Amino acid sequence: MSKIVIVVGSLRAESFNRQVAEALTRLPAAQGHAFTFADIGSLPLYDQDDDADQADSVKALKALVSGSDGVLFVTAEYNRSIPGVLKNAIDHASRPYGQSAWAGKPAGVIGVSVGAIGTALSQQHLRNVLAYLDMPTLTQPEAFLQWKDGLLNPDGTVGEASAKFLGGWLEAFLKLVETHAG
Numbered sequence: 001m002s003k004i005v006i007v008v009g010s011l012r013a014e015s016f017n018r019q020v021a022e023a024l025t026r027l028p029a030a031q032g033h034a035f036t037f038a039d040i041g042s043l044p045l046y047d048q049d050d051d052a053d054q055a056d057s058v059k060a061l062k063a064l065v066s067g068s069d070g071v072l073f074v075t076a077e078y079n080r081s082i083p084g085v086l087k088n089a090i091d092h093a094s095r096p097y098g099q100s101a102w103a104g105k106p107a108g109v110i111g112v113s114v115g116a117i118g119t120a121l122s123q124q125h126l127r128n129v130l131a132y133l134d135m136p137t138l139t140q141p142e143a144f145l146q147w148k149d150g151l152l153n154p155d156g157t158v159g160e161a162s163a164k165f166l167g168g169w170l171e172a173f174l175k176l177v178e179t180h181a182g
Contacts, residue, residue, distance in 0.1 A: 002033045002069040002177050009075035009086035009111070009122075011041045016112045016147045021074040023158045024110075029170040035072075038064055040089035051096035058092045065093050065101035070177035071135070075111040077122035086126070094133055102133040106180045108173035110143040112151070118144030138176050143169045 006025075010017045025035045042057045044050070054062075065071060076083050094100040107130050111119030123144065130137050143166070145151065150159040158166050 002174060002181070003067065004033055004035050004070050004072055004174075004177065005038050005064055005068040006035055006072045006074060007038045007040060007086065007089060009040075009073065009083045011085055015076070016114075017074045017076050019152060019156065020110070020112045020145065021072070023152050023156055024072070024074075024166065024170055026157050027163070027167050027170055029167050029174060033174060036064060036068075038089070040085055043085075043088055043092055046088050046091040046095070048095070054092070054095075061089060062093050062101040065105065068105065069181055070106040070108070070173070071102070072108045072110070072173065073126060073130075075109070075119055075122050075126055077111065077113050077115075077119040080121045081125045082122050082129075087129075090129060090133070100133060102130075102135050104180070105135050106173075106176045107135040107137045108169075108176070109137060110145070110169065112145035112147050114147050116146055118146055120144045136176065136180055138173050141165075141169050141172060 006021050008015060008018045008021050038061055044055050075086055094102055109123050109126055111123055113119050127137055150161050153159050
Protein backbone atom coordinates (compact mmCIF):
# COMPACT_ATOMS: atom_id res chain seq x y z
CA MET A 1 0.00 0.00 0.00
CA SER A 2 1.40 3.37 -1.03
CA LYS A 3 1.08 6.41 1.20
CA ILE A 4 0.20 9.42 -0.93
CA VAL A 5 0.12 13.02 0.25
CA ILE A 6 -2.35 15.22 -1.60
CA VAL A 7 -1.49 18.92 -1.80
CA VAL A 8 -4.39 21.01 -3.06
CA GLY A 9 -3.33 24.46 -4.28
CA SER A 10 -6.60 26.12 -3.32
CA LEU A 11 -8.00 26.95 0.09
CA ARG A 12 -11.53 27.90 -1.01
CA ALA A 13 -14.20 25.95 0.86
CA GLU A 14 -15.86 24.79 -2.37
CA SER A 15 -12.60 24.43 -4.30
CA PHE A 16 -13.06 22.57 -7.58
CA ASN A 17 -9.56 21.17 -7.18
CA ARG A 18 -10.32 19.84 -3.69
CA GLN A 19 -13.47 18.20 -5.06
CA VAL A 20 -11.51 16.54 -7.88
CA ALA A 21 -8.81 15.40 -5.43
CA GLU A 22 -11.42 13.80 -3.19
CA ALA A 23 -13.07 12.15 -6.20
CA LEU A 24 -9.72 10.69 -7.33
CA THR A 25 -9.37 8.91 -3.98
CA ARG A 26 -12.69 7.14 -4.66
CA LEU A 27 -11.68 5.69 -8.03
CA PRO A 28 -11.08 1.92 -8.23
CA ALA A 29 -7.36 2.53 -8.88
CA ALA A 30 -7.13 4.23 -5.47
CA GLN A 31 -8.15 1.12 -3.58
CA GLY A 32 -5.37 -0.24 -1.39
CA HIS A 33 -3.58 3.10 -1.14
CA ALA A 34 -3.67 5.60 1.72
CA PHE A 35 -4.32 9.23 0.79
CA THR A 36 -3.75 12.09 3.24
CA PHE A 37 -4.52 15.73 2.52
CA ALA A 38 -1.81 18.16 3.58
CA ASP A 39 -2.92 21.24 5.51
CA ILE A 40 -1.17 24.10 3.74
CA GLY A 41 -3.58 26.81 4.87
CA SER A 42 -2.13 26.97 8.38
CA LEU A 43 1.44 27.62 7.26
CA PRO A 44 2.96 31.03 7.99
CA LEU A 45 4.44 32.95 5.09
CA TYR A 46 7.86 31.57 4.30
CA ASP A 47 10.71 33.58 5.82
CA GLN A 48 14.27 32.25 5.66
CA ASP A 49 14.90 33.75 9.10
CA ASP A 50 12.64 31.00 10.49
CA ASP A 51 14.58 28.08 8.99
CA ALA A 52 16.38 27.32 12.25
CA ASP A 53 13.11 27.25 14.22
CA GLN A 54 10.33 26.18 11.89
CA ALA A 55 6.70 26.48 12.98
CA ASP A 56 4.92 23.32 14.13
CA SER A 57 2.70 23.44 11.03
CA VAL A 58 5.83 23.42 8.84
CA LYS A 59 7.33 20.52 10.77
CA ALA A 60 4.04 18.62 10.37
CA LEU A 61 4.03 19.19 6.61
CA LYS A 62 7.65 18.09 6.28
CA ALA A 63 6.99 14.95 8.36
CA LEU A 64 3.92 14.10 6.29
CA VAL A 65 5.80 14.46 3.00
CA SER A 66 8.90 12.66 4.31
CA GLY A 67 6.78 9.72 5.44
CA SER A 68 4.99 9.41 2.11
CA ASP A 69 5.70 7.36 -0.97
CA GLY A 70 4.54 10.07 -3.36
CA VAL A 71 2.86 13.46 -3.68
CA LEU A 72 -0.21 14.34 -5.70
CA PHE A 73 -0.44 18.05 -6.51
CA VAL A 74 -3.94 19.19 -7.46
CA THR A 75 -3.59 22.82 -8.37
CA ALA A 76 -5.69 25.75 -9.34
CA GLU A 77 -4.37 28.40 -11.69
CA TYR A 78 -4.13 31.96 -10.41
CA ASN A 79 -3.02 34.66 -12.83
CA ARG A 80 -1.60 31.99 -15.16
CA SER A 81 0.63 30.43 -12.50
CA ILE A 82 0.56 28.44 -9.28
CA PRO A 83 -1.33 29.82 -6.29
CA GLY A 84 0.79 31.61 -3.69
CA VAL A 85 -0.36 29.25 -0.95
CA LEU A 86 1.02 26.30 -2.92
CA LYS A 87 4.36 27.98 -3.57
CA ASN A 88 4.54 28.88 0.12
CA ALA A 89 4.06 25.21 1.08
CA ILE A 90 6.66 24.08 -1.42
CA ASP A 91 9.17 26.61 -0.14
CA HIS A 92 8.61 25.65 3.50
CA ALA A 93 9.05 21.91 2.96
CA SER A 94 12.18 22.46 0.85
CA ARG A 95 14.03 24.37 3.55
CA PRO A 96 16.43 24.82 5.14
CA TYR A 97 18.69 24.24 2.16
CA GLY A 98 19.75 20.61 1.96
CA GLN A 99 16.82 19.38 4.05
CA SER A 100 14.06 19.22 1.46
CA ALA A 101 11.21 16.83 2.22
CA TRP A 102 10.34 16.77 -1.50
CA ALA A 103 13.62 15.33 -2.85
CA GLY A 104 13.11 12.03 -4.60
CA LYS A 105 9.36 11.87 -3.98
CA PRO A 106 7.44 10.91 -7.13
CA ALA A 107 4.87 13.53 -8.05
CA GLY A 108 1.67 13.73 -10.02
CA VAL A 109 0.30 17.05 -11.25
CA ILE A 110 -3.33 17.59 -12.16
CA GLY A 111 -5.75 20.48 -11.97
CA VAL A 112 -9.15 21.80 -12.94
CA SER A 113 -10.49 25.24 -13.80
CA VAL A 114 -13.48 26.73 -15.59
CA GLY A 115 -11.28 27.71 -18.54
CA ALA A 116 -10.93 25.48 -21.60
CA ILE A 117 -7.18 24.97 -21.13
CA GLY A 118 -7.69 23.75 -17.59
CA THR A 119 -4.66 24.55 -15.51
CA ALA A 120 -2.06 24.07 -18.24
CA LEU A 121 0.04 27.12 -17.39
CA SER A 122 -0.08 26.52 -13.66
CA GLN A 123 0.96 22.92 -14.18
CA GLN A 124 3.88 23.94 -16.40
CA HIS A 125 5.16 26.36 -13.78
CA LEU A 126 4.73 23.74 -11.06
CA ARG A 127 6.61 21.15 -13.13
CA ASN A 128 9.57 23.54 -13.40
CA VAL A 129 9.67 23.88 -9.61
CA LEU A 130 9.32 20.11 -9.08
CA ALA A 131 12.19 19.43 -11.47
CA TYR A 132 14.45 21.67 -9.39
CA LEU A 133 13.28 19.88 -6.22
CA ASP A 134 14.36 16.52 -7.69
CA MET A 135 10.85 15.08 -7.80
CA PRO A 136 10.34 12.49 -10.54
CA THR A 137 7.08 13.70 -12.09
CA LEU A 138 4.48 11.91 -14.18
CA THR A 139 4.79 13.36 -17.67
CA GLN A 140 2.16 11.32 -19.55
CA PRO A 141 -0.72 11.34 -19.52
CA GLU A 142 -1.25 15.01 -18.77
CA ALA A 143 -4.56 16.06 -17.22
CA PHE A 144 -5.84 19.58 -17.86
CA LEU A 145 -9.44 19.41 -16.68
CA GLN A 146 -12.24 21.83 -17.40
CA TRP A 147 -14.88 22.14 -14.69
CA LYS A 148 -18.21 21.42 -16.37
CA ASP A 149 -21.36 19.42 -15.88
CA GLY A 150 -20.65 15.71 -15.67
CA LEU A 151 -17.03 15.93 -14.52
CA LEU A 152 -18.19 14.88 -11.06
CA ASN A 153 -21.45 13.30 -10.01
CA PRO A 154 -23.64 14.96 -7.35
CA ASP A 155 -22.26 12.46 -4.79
CA GLY A 156 -18.69 13.67 -5.44
CA THR A 157 -17.52 10.70 -7.49
CA VAL A 158 -15.97 11.00 -10.95
CA GLY A 159 -18.58 11.23 -13.70
CA GLU A 160 -19.01 8.44 -16.23
CA ALA A 161 -17.54 10.44 -19.13
CA SER A 162 -14.31 11.13 -17.19
CA ALA A 163 -13.92 7.90 -15.22
CA LYS A 164 -11.81 6.02 -17.77
CA PHE A 165 -9.44 8.93 -18.37
CA LEU A 166 -9.00 9.90 -14.72
CA GLY A 167 -8.75 6.26 -13.65
CA GLY A 168 -5.99 5.75 -16.21
CA TRP A 169 -4.23 8.91 -15.08
CA LEU A 170 -4.32 7.79 -11.45
CA GLU A 171 -3.06 4.31 -12.38
CA ALA A 172 -0.12 5.88 -14.25
CA PHE A 173 0.73 8.07 -11.25
CA LEU A 174 0.54 5.15 -8.81
CA LYS A 175 2.75 3.08 -11.12
CA LEU A 176 5.33 5.91 -11.02
CA VAL A 177 5.16 5.84 -7.22
CA GLU A 178 5.65 2.08 -7.21
CA THR A 179 8.60 2.36 -9.58
CA HIS A 180 10.34 4.73 -7.16
CA ALA A 181 9.42 2.87 -3.98
CA GLY A 182 12.48 2.40 -1.81
